[in-house]
Amino acid sequence: MNDPPARGETAQTLDRGLRLLYLVAQANSGVSPTEAAAQLGVGRAVIYRLAGTLIEHGLVRRDRSGRLRLGPGVLQLARRVQPLLAEAALPVLRRLADDAGATAHLTIAEGSEAVAMVVVEPTWTQFHVAYRMGSRHPLERGAAGRAILAGRAGDAEVVVSEGELQPGAYGVATPVLGVDGLAASVGVGMPGALSPASGLVMNSNSVCLNGRALAQDLARLLPLPLRFENDANCFALSEAVDGAAKGARAVFGVIVGTGTGGGLVFDGHVWTGRNAIAGEWGHNPLPRPGPEETPGPPCYCGRTGCIETWLSGPGLARDYARASGLRAEPAEIAARAEKGDVGAEAALARYEGRMARALAGIVNVVDPDVIVLGGGLSNLQRLYENVPRLLAQHVMSEEVRTTLVRAAHGDSSGVRGAAWLWE
Numbered sequence: 001m002n003d004p005p006a007r008g009e010t011a012q013t014l015d016r017g018l019r020l021l022y023l024v025a026q027a028n029s030g031v032s033p034t035e036a037a038a039q040l041g042v043g044r045a046v047i048y049r050l051a052g053t054l055i056e057h058g059l060v061r062r063d064r065s066g067r068l069r070l071g072p073g074v075l076q077l078a079r080r081v082q083p084l085l086a087e088a089a090l091p092v093l094r095r096l097a098d099d100a101g102a103t104a105h106l107t108i109a110e111g112s113e114a115v116a117m118v119v120v121e122p123t124w125t126q127f128h129v130a131y132r133m134g135s136r137h138p139l140e141r142g143a144a145g146r147a148i149l150a151g152r153a154g155d156a157e158v159v160v161s162e163g164e165l166q167p168g169a170y171g172v173a174t175p176v177l178g179v180d181g182l183a184a185s186v187g188v189g190m191p192g193a194l195s196p197a198s199g200l201v202m203n204s205n206s207v208c209l210n211g212r213a214l215a216q217d218l219a220r221l222l223p224l225p226l227r228f229e230n231d232a233n234c235f236a237l238s239e240a241v242d243g244a245a246k247g248a249r250a251v252f253g254v255i256v257g258t259g260t261g262g263g264l265v266f267d268g269h270v271w272t273g274r275n276a277i278a279g280e281w282g283h284n285p286l287p288r289p290g291p292e293e294t295p296g297p298p299c300y301c302g303r304t305g306c307i308e309t310w311l312s313g314p315g316l317a318r319d320y321a322r323a324s325g326l327r328a329e330p331a332e333i334a335a336r337a338e339k340g341d342v343g344a345e346a347a348l349a350r351y352e353g354r355m356a357r358a359l360a361g362i363v364n365v366v367d368p369d370v371i372v373l374g375g376g377l378s379n380l381q382r383l384y385e386n387v388p389r390l391l392a393q394h395v396m397s398e399e400v401r402t403t404l405v406r407a408a409h410g411d412s413s414g415v416r417g418a419a420w421l422w423e
């Protein structure tokens, strides 16, 4: 009779095979079938059958002396876990292992444990350590785990350990920083800011967020380290790090779109400020207002005549409509001005004058190297010629060397900056 094997029997074979695989993975220098038989409490014949199957699948190989070692199939399985990471690391680790004559590895954090993702032994040495792909140990123990902890603390130093994971074995590790996928973290670019006093959202023009526990809610849903920053600050950071203001020490980023926001970055770091409102320039009053600008339009923040009510896209459209009686979006106003429409041209000229007055306030206080414009209205090419010229009338300096540039990363700068919060 050809009865199928009982379920228990099949599971037992699989279980033994897996245990043999773990045994091989953990052994210093491979395992002989006799040793494996003794350790697993089975006969050598069983070990030969199990090993034969594992060898067929490439998970185990037999070395020249007949000892069982991990096979390249394990590598392929491991690659499935973190394909890009393992792919990129392997040639580098191979070189490192052979140059240093030591086992080289890339270890990642998984919860509170360090897991060896890729381990490469030198091709030319007989000394082997018991560090294999998939080896796990607490982050606090061993050079690799402690290097990960140091990296999280912003410390890129080399960590050395002696005998922490294996007697007589030395570990040298350094955190790998700035590579996507090595550690997951989340940066959130948000309208408004988190109140330093309550931790709740404040100052958001998405007013439904105000007073809400965004940080706590996200922390509950995402078990990852989170950082929050105002979206205009994120924008300024993105442009300061590797965008239109790359290399500048002091950068003021301005978003002129549906709203008007600003952010300050010094030496590649966002300046959040004591009240988490640094750069919150859109709700200052428009400087030197003329009679027709007083008291100014009402703002969602409860005040009137805020810079935002003049420099945002709706602000420009409102001003144009008020003067001409015509409705048009900012892009259409610009198109009309280009065709010689006097009303549209006048609206843009007023807009540029207001932007110059508003920015002069920033220049007089912060004196940034570069001002970067983002948002829909940053597409108005004429701003970059006219505003710097007008700026000179209001800035307390005989010469204005501040440059006004258009964002290099456009709408992506907000999310890019949120990611840069982790640098």
Ligand SMILES: [Zn+2]
Pocket: 282, 283, 299, 300, 301, 302, 303, 306, 308
């Ligand atoms: Zn306001």
